[in-house]
Amino acid sequence: MLSGWSLLFFFAPTVVPPMPSLATLTSLVQPVAAAPIAPGIGQHNTPVAPVVADPPTAVGPVPVTLTPEQMRSAMQMAAGTISYLMTHVRVAGQPWPDALYIDADHLVTTPAGDVLVRIPAGTDLEYARSINGANYRLTITDPSTGAGVAFDTAIGYVTNR
Secondary structure, three states: OHHHHHHHHHHOOOOOOOOOOHHHHHHOOOOOOOOOOOOOOOOOOOOOOOOOOOOOOOOOOOOOOOOHHHHHHHHHHHHHHHHHHHHHHOOOOOOOOOOOEEOOOOEEEOOOOOEEEEOOOOOEEEEEEOOOOOOEEEEEEOOOOOOEEEEEOOOOOEEEO
């Protein structure tokens, strides 16, 4: 059926309507809340008021506590990801960015607006570029434990601090 629709849509796009997306189809289905049946209904023809449940309360994210090993691993992955992605967003022959920015959600971005990675919550990022822009050093530290990792383009890999 999908193949037939695809062919018809390709050859007659003004006649055949576009295929609905899954989001469109699921928005048409409304969940139906069933009222609980109270004991005694129908036994004495006594009317029973419907039971109304309290509205659900919003639940925020559950804070996650990482072990020191997990935190170091998360920092290593973040530093490695930043260094990898920076090589792809940088134009060959151009200097490295002069700064990196961190927003409230711990997302690291370049001055050009390229989103690189989310660093672990509670960690700090330090970034320093050489004067000529040919190298940079990136350090991610966990102030609560003092653990940290670093990436230096002169070395080319992530090291523990």
